[in-house]
Amino acid sequence: MSETADWKRLDGALSLGLSRQPLPPLAGAEGLDEPARALAVLTLLGQRARLAEPRGLQGLATGSRLPDDPRPMLDPKAREALLRLDRRLDAESRRRLAPLVLAAIGASGQRLHPFDLPNLDALLRQGGTALGPVERAWLGWTGASAPGASDPEGGAADRLGAFRQARRKDPAAAREALAFSLSSEPAKLRAELVGSLGVGLSPDDAQFLNTCLGDRAQSVREAATALLARLPGAPAYEDRLALARACLGVETKGLLRKIRRLTFKPPSGDRHAAATLFQGFGLSSLIDGLGFEPLELPEAAAGIQPALPLLARAALLDGEPALAAAFLTRLEDPVWPADLLRLPLDAQLLNGETRQTVLSASLTHEVRFDPLLEGFNLAEFLDGPMSRDLAERLIASQPWRRWLNDVIQLVVSSDRFDPDPVLLRAVAAMPWQVARAVTDALAAIPPARQPKTAAYLAFLARLAAPSKPSEPSETPVV
Amino acid sequence: MLTLAQVEAMAPDQSALAAASKLLKPSAWPLLARDAATSVVWGEAQGSGSAPYRLMFDPADRGHKCSCPSRKFPCKHVLAMMWQFAEHPDRFAVGEPEPWVAEWLSRRRPGSGRPAGKPADANAPAPSMAALDPAEVSPGDPASQAQAEAQAAQRRARAEAAREASVTAGLEALDVWIGDQLNTGLASFIQRAQTTCRTAAQRLVDVKAPGLAARLDALPGALLSRPEPLRPDFLLAELGRLHLISAAWRRREGLDQALVDDLRRSIGWSVRREDTLNDPTVPRWAGEWLVAGTRTVVQPDRLRRTETWLTTADPAAQAPRAAVLLDFTPVQVGAGEAIPAGELFNAELAFYPSSAPLRALVAVRGPALATRMAPQGGASLVEALAAHHARLAALPWLGDDLLVAGSGRIVEADGALWAVDPDTDRGLRLAVEQNRAASPLLGLTLSGLAGVWDGQILTLLSASTPHGPWFADS
Secondary structure: OOOHHHHHHHHHHHHHOOOOOOOOOOOOOOOOOHHHHHHHHHHHHHHHHHOOOOEEOOOOOOOOOOOOOOOOEOOHHHHHHHHHHHHHOOHHHHHHHHHHHHHHHHHOOOEOOHHHOOOOHHHHHOOHHHOOHHHHHHHHHOOOOOOOOOOHHHHHHHHHHHHHHHHHHOHHHHHHHHHHHHHHOOHHHHHHHHHHHHOOOOHHHHHHHHHHOOOOOHHHHHHHHHHHOOOOOOHHHHHHHHHHHHHEEEEEEOOOOOEEEEEEOOOOOOOOHHHHHHOOOOHHHHHOOOOOOHHHHHHHOOOOHHHHHHHHHHHHHOOOHHHHHHHHOOOOOOEEOHHHHOOOOOHHHOOHHHHHHHHHHOOOOOOEEOOOOOOOOHHHHHOOOOOHHHHHHHHHOHHHHHHHHHHHHHHHHOOOOOHHHHHHHHHOOOOHHHHHHHHHHOOOOOHHHOHHHHHHHHHHHHHHOOOOOOOOOOOOOO | OOOHHHHHHHOOOHHHHHHHHOOOOHHHOOEEEEOOOOOOEEEEEOOOOOOOEEEEEEOOOOEEEEOOOOOOOOOHHHHHHHHHHHHOHHHOEEOOOOHHHHHHHHHHOOOOOOOOOOOOOOOOOOHHHHOOOHHHOOOOOHHHHHHHHHHHHHHHHHHHHHHHHHHHHHHHHHHHHHHHHHHHOHHHHHHHHHHHHHHHHHHHHHOOOHHHHHHHHHHHHHHHHOOHHHHHHHHHHHHHHHHHHHHHHHOHHHOOHHHHHHHHHHHOOOOOHHHHHHOOOOOEEEEEEEEEEEEEEEOOOOEEEEEEEEEEOOOOOOOOOEEEEEEEEEHHHOOOOOOOOOOEEEEEEEEOOOOOOOEEEEEEEEEEEEOOOOOOOOOOHHHHHHHHHHHHHHOOOOOOEEEEEOOEEEEEEOOEEEEEOOOOOEEEEEOHHHHHHHHHHOOOEEOEEEEEEOOOOEEEEEEEEOOEEEEOOO
8 A cells, every 4th residue: 555556546546436447455444345445545545645745846946036136125114105105096197106106216225125026016017117127027027018018009109208218318329229120110100200310310310311211101201301301401401490580580679778679470370380380490590690699588589479489499409498498487477387388399309307407497486387287297297206406496486386375275165176186296206305395385285185195205205214224124033 | 663774784695685585475484473572573484395494583682593504694584584574564473482482582581691592603693692682681580590591401402412413414425425426536526516515515504514514615616726736636635534524523432522622613513702711621822922924715605714823932832833813704794803914912822622722712912012023933844844744643634724934945846936945945835826925035045934734735924034024915
């Protein structure tokens, strides 16, 4: 009975069925009838299985699937705050917040605790470029698909976003990478990728854009044509620039003291005609020959309200965000950020640094924020977390205070108004250093009316006060 | 007067009410009556058997009883009778209580004021009994009280003997059923498991062996939930365990009392929580206990079982190394509050009598000494398994057990994670469901771990790691 083969025979008989394969004779079981013998064998086999030695696993790889990361891990309270935040997020707010949460953790010099990775799976999947090496390894190991991989549209959006970022960092390298992979992309995405070469457009792109003129898709050819028209020296560029310049003029007023003002005669066509015409021209090109110094222009243009956003955009293209902000603050009722959003300017043309500078420069008392920040996400506009300096300036500024007061009035006046999404859009880009100040500023709004925002700020506040993050919270039992 | 809202409030779930609604036809009730003096109502409901079920209800304290085998309290018959009493009291003929009603009443209202007819079920809520208020019961004179108690004791002894006979017959039938499965072949068991186990479990309920019935009812689910290569051995072990219980029952006269206690609890005899706590002979251990982890399982009878696994904080203590607290709540009530994993507290535990003590009650509890702690130190994993085998030898049908080890590693093999003894490289397979949660432990050196071992699979509860404590439920 001790022979393995005998056990296997018995096992086989019970498995196949005793009606087909009766039990072999068993020593010591002669006195038992057939059913009793079967039950005894069953019990023996069952107990034998339960008393089996553990399996030998010599030689198996035991290394972690996760790479080393020397940064300290979040402390227990920050972990708890993060998990509480994650539980409160719906899919949409998680998508928006995930990169910022991960970026905030990284900015604090810490990292996620590896034990939390399984619970934060949904958040990590939305982490995008903010994912660290450990999180990426985790997602890869658990077989989680890349964000949007199962969704062709989402995948295209990700690739487009990644390309624009790459283009901002190194225009030439991005263009070469695009030239390599463009033909394998679908037409719609090809057109958008080619259009994105407007970020950092230079004469070096001309050759590639000319090859795009032979693309089989008309949308790609049109995108390339439009960009070629923005390249200085191209005939179409020169023609359009001449038309745009013709829209701007100078008039002189005043008897004792002559004041020179800028005039604007919009081109004929629909309401987008001026935006289309001015697209891609820097301010210096437009005002060449008008006899103005750049710093004189905001004041000189104050009377031509429709042109102010166009000039602001042109200043941005010249790399003059402060000047752009000066144009915007001359608007009669400057609503920030709505006016910026209405700029006939592809937002992706601006890098994150420029955007932060624009925001900083426009924080004058004349600017006001749209209380509902409708359709606007400060974090998305800024393309990442806000710098500490900017955040401190923002929350100390009059526009911010006025905006917050407007929101509080809305909360007080209506139970139906849900301030949580508005507040979250506004504070999502805040760095952890200002979390407590922002929390204090929002104290007039009951926590129950801002659950996600409160949870987010509580988490950020925990980042501000890490307590020996790499150590366990309790002394283990000995 | 009873209202429909009160009836609804007493229903264990909506399905019981729905079933009751189908029994409202007068033709289903050969007898409906009430006592004008006490307002007690009783009736006979025509079930599927030859004899109708007998049931009674006392509106005064909403106590009730039915002879049907349902595990729901109140059952659909009682609900249907109460429903009719609320809507159509005229259907209830006024009269003297039937003898079986009078007997029930006498058992419910002895001089002690404690309901004695039905032992409280530690595994199930008993709202009807809980509704009894001893203060409402008026004590009789001592002589008649003693006589009543003696009679009640005789009745209990008779009922006990009847139940034992019923269980004996049921276990013989169970052995026949197992033999049938062996004749047909265990390889094809999985295809018929759901149906055949349900039928056999129902028979065990009928013979008043609800513990075994629950075990058999849960078998198909447990079988399907584990990886295919493990199923044959699991089936052998489970069916073998059922037969072991059956065989032990037939030989119970020669067994130690502790083993008999184990046997009776496995079959389904319930033990009152209070009786265990008030019994000076049950083993008790006072000291620091650490919650290694908790598990929640919804049973086929719609009760949520919450297991709180405890281990002694001091591995060298002369006490049981582990204990489990079981709490049962109806699913619709929601999860009860368990002691959180990682909490260390001072307590005196009272263990249910057993040849391998494990299940316990907290007799005296002190304040929490610490939170978020994981076990650390102690025997190796192989030694912990050997200790489990020793307990298995003492209690051959031992079920889930807590393994606590002072060291370990988590490795990956055959698409599963394993807890490995670093000294011997021998390992125990972790539950597949834990692959994701436990994967951050891969490659870490554990200075302590605790898990529930079911003979094949270890469900890791907590571990001490260089990154701090790890808990399965966090």
